[in-house]
Amino acid sequence: SQQGEEDPQALSIQEGENATMNCSYKTSINNLQWYRQNSGRGLVHLILIRSNEREKHSGRLRVTLDTSKKSSSLLITASRAADTASYFCATARISNFGNEKLTFGTGTRLTIIP
Amino acid sequence: NAGVTQTPKFQVLKTGQSMTLQCAQDMNHNSMYWYRQDPGMGLRLIYYSASEGTTDKGEVPNGYNVSRLNKREFSLRLESAAPSQTSVYFCASSHRDRGYDEQFFGPGTRLTVL
Numbered sequence: 001s002q003q004g005e006e007d008p009q010a011l012s013i014q015e016g017e018n019a020t021m022n023c024s025y026k027t028s029i030n031n032l033q034w035y036r037q038n039s040g041r042g043l044v045h046l047i048l049i050r051s052n053e054r055e056k057h058s059g060r061l062r063v064t065l066d067t068s069k070k071s072s073s074l075l076i077t078a079s080r081a082a083d084t085a086s087y088f089c090a091t092a093r094i095s096n097f098g099n100e101k102l103t104f105g106t107g108t109r110l111t112i113i114p
Numbered sequence: 115n116a117g118v119t120q121t122p123k124f125q126v127l128k129t130g131q132s133m134t135l136q137c138a139q140d141m142n143h144n145s146m147y148w149y150r151q152d153p154g155m156g157l158r159l160i161y162y163s164a165s166e167g168t169t170d171k172g173e174v175p176n177g178y179n180v181s182r183l184n185k186r187e188f189s190l191r192l193e194s195a196a197p198s199q200t201s202v203y204f205c206a207s208s209h210r211d212r213g214y215d216e217q218f219f220g221p222g223t224r225l226t227v228l
Contacts (some may be wrong), residue, residue, distance in 0.1 A: 005200070031214050038121035042118075042204055042219030043157070050214070088156050092214065094184065097164030099145040104156035 006089060008107040014113050019076045021108040023089030024069075030092045032065055034074050037086045037107070038047060046087075047074075076110075084112045115140055118220035118224060120205050126226045127195045135190040135223050137205030145208045145215060146188035147172075150201040151222075157204060165187055195227045 006023045013019055023032070031050045035043040049056045049065045049072065056063050062075040076083055086109050090102040121136045135204045139146065142169040149157035149172075159172030163182040163218045184198060188207075192199060203223045 005140060033214075033216075040222075042221050043206075044219070045216050048214055048216070087121075090156075095162070096170065097168055099162070099164040099210070101159060101162060102147075102157075102215075102217060103159070103173070104149075106156050107156070 006087075006108050008108060009106070010109040010111070012111040012113060013079060015079055015081055017079055019079050019083070019110055021074045021087055021089075021110070022070045023074070023105050025072075025080075025089075025091045025103075025105075026070065027091075027093075029067075030059060030094055032063075032072050033090045033092060033102065034061075034072075035088045035090060037088065043088065047096075068105075079110075079112045081112050081114050083110060085110060115174065117141065118207055120203075120220040120223050122223060123221070124224050125191075126228065127132055128228050130197060132191070132193050132219055133195065134192075135203055135205075135225075136187070137220060138187045139205075139207040139218070140186065141207060141209070141218065142185070143207035143209045143218070144185070146182065147206040147208070148178075148188070148190045149204045149206065150174065150199075151204060152201050154202065155213050160190065160203075195225075197227045199225065200227045201225060 033048045034046045086107045088107045089105045092100040118139045147162040148160040161180040205220040206217040208217040
């Protein structure tokens with residue numbers, strides 16, 4: 001089953017507004033990552049937050065993590081038309097072989113209205 | 115650098131036919147992954163290879179086999195395709211940097227099984 005559940009499933013906002021997406025998960029994690037997927041394309045890594053961190057920034061992106069509530073949020077500030085995409089959270093756990101396995105959420109479809 | 119490449123981009127099969135999806139990466143990554151993405155859902159891990167010579171099952175391995183041919187190449191085989199395997203398949207590779215694995219994705223293979 002999916003590790004992460006995201007809400008909202010879809011979000012439409014005006015260009016320049018901020019967009020917030022939420023992710024909840026079920027078990028302990030090594031870190032949590034956010035990816036973007038443009039229509040018909042592969043996923044692109046955006047930002048990572050470790051399990052011992054509470055907040056991380058990267059450009060217009062801000063991610064928070066609350067391990068007690070098993071939830072994370074991604075904030076995109078001053079949105080642009082080019083931000084239109086699907087956004088996925090992914091929880092990372094260590095595999096039997098020492099690499100990380102990701103479990104993806106169901107995604108939020110973000111549409112920026114010019 | 116081409117990154118992660120996948121062939122073919124599109125494929126239509128009849129039920130019971132077999133085929134192999136090819137994936138190659140030129141980033142010298144140790145770990146490689148195969149995912150499937152169904153409409154409105156996140157990615158689900160089929161199989162992964164933590165390093166050359168190792169493979170392990172993911173969340174949805176039934177009906178698939180994999181081969182890690184060398185460090186660069188990781189193939190996914192459908193021995194007897196079923197309509198339930200209609201999906202978009204993504205290959206990814208990762209390396210451990212600063213204590214976590216960032217995954218890089220290929221463009222995907224869109225498979226339809228009739």
